[in-house]
Amino acid sequence: MDLISTTIWNENFWLPKNVTWKDFSTLEEEGVRLPALHDLLYVYPLAGMLYIARLIFEHYIARPFGRSLGLRDxxxxxxxxxxxxxxxxxxxxxxxxxxxxxxxxxxxxxxxxxxxxxxxxxxxxxxxxxxxxxxxxxxxxxISYHRVPLLAKFSESCWRFVFYLSVFIYGLIVLRNKPWLWDTRQCWLSHPNQPLTKDIFWYYMIELAFYWSLIFSQFIDVKRKDFWQMFLHHIATISLLSFSYIVNFVRVGSLVLVIHDCGDYWLESAKMAKYARAQRVCDTLFVIFALVWLVTRLCYFPYKVLYTTTYEEVEILGYFPAFYLFNGLLMLLQVLHYFWFYLICQVAIGALKAGK
Incomplete structure (x- = not known):
């Protein structure tokens, strides 16, 4: 088992030059709290708890709310x-x-x-x-007609809206005083001697648990047109978060999280308005969502996050094999960003042509 573990977590692959797993152990012995592989075991019970919380929320809050707006099961x-x-x-x-x-x-x-x-x-x-x-x-x-369970869709979007908004607010609270929010070079300076604070730890655990819950619930939820694109997105996100946590790249990882969360709740709120037939509200929320997406995922993400992971990281830590893995996953996310923005533009153009 030790041989297998050593092979999988080969420090020549995962860590920058002149950094070893022993450095992590030494820092922990000195009282510095660093990420550890066994921390990820917290994710699985948390994912189950989130799924149960979702079922309770949808049954007692989201569905009654949807019915009050005129939706039916x-x-x-x-x-x-x-x-x-x-x-x-x-x-x-x-x-x-x-x-x-x-x-x-x-x-x-x-x-x-x-x-x-x-x-x-x-x-x-x-x-x-x-x-x-x-x-x-x-x-x-x-039977020659097809029924879409709008109440089920509304309930799903309501749950995701509440989660994304809550975790985005939490992320802002966590990062508001962190130096790397404004100076991305701080993501790499003094690595691996970057203590893991409790707020960042729980930020990572909650986000990882949520995406794991989405992986499993996606197969029983109402199936979307972009099912496989979303599945690929969840896999890439989980891989990126897990790998970045293990090698203590949580600073840049936290930036990726807050960027993604700030736009998602606008989309879910627009969907809720659409299902409730509040078209004007839906249009307004969708425009806000599209603008937030454009600024955060097509501007800030490539010009700040991808820039720091491809240039500033190399300048400070140098090249190492995992560098290509991390940036490959980030590039995959960016490709999906462009794909979804194309779909957003299609929706906007279609609405304009229809005179909505």
Whole structure:
């Protein structure tokens, strides 16, 4: 085991020249609190606690709040309606009428006046409705509309809004007096003799736990269009935070965290307004989000964070193999920033063309 551990955590790969793991041990013996690998074990129970907190928050706060805004749990209504159609089809000997969008407007909405997005049916030249089906298809496959569980989406966004805003405020409180917030060279000077304070420790642990909870919950949450991009983002973020913590690059890591958190809660608030059909509020929040994204992730992040990790770090610590790993992960995040900004621009252009 010692051989495996030594191979994985080879100091020639992870640490700058003239720095060894023994230096970390010596500093700890002198009373300097430094990051340690076993600290990351705190992350997993914290991730579970965050997930449980999310379930409680959504059930007792987010969902009631959404219902007060007129949202309904349409997923349950759809299930109930499908069951009714299946029972009806059995009584008729599997002869089920296909329900079209026009028919659903006059029948389904009377029963379930919820937030519904209708899926258009392909036209075959015979009018808006299709003929009755008398084949072996499952009755559930004959329902010609798709329901989006807006209340579930609203609840997810509400939880993320609360978390991102809370952790952003905490990050500002933690970093307000830290010298590296204003002078990024302080991220590398005197490394590894950079004591780990309790506020930075918990900042890292909470953020890591949250992203781990997102990794697992992403597979059971409402699936998004950018599912795999988000999954890749979470993997890159967890890897970057874990590696930077182990080698005591937490100063620059804390800058990465606060930059990302300052824009996310604007997006989630815009989503909440969209689901609640508060279009003007949504548009205003989305514009603020786009501006914050532009300033923080397309300006500050590359010109301050990437600059200090590619130039100032080399000037002070020199090149070492892990340097390329860290910067590779940071570059991956920046590529995702550009990709998402492209999507943001598409949404903005589409809204302008639609006259919204």
């Amino acid at each position: 349409v997923q349950n209504s759809t299930t109930q309606y499908n069951q009714q159609q299946q029972q009806l089809s059995r009584k008729k000997g599997n002869k089920t009428n296909v329900i079209t969008d026009n028919q659903s407007n006059s029948t389904y909405k009377q029963q379930y006046p919820t937030n519904v997005i209708h899926r258009k049916q392909p036209s075959d030249g015979r009018g808006d409705s299709l003929k009755s089906a008398n084949d072996n298809r499952k009755p559930s496959s004959l």
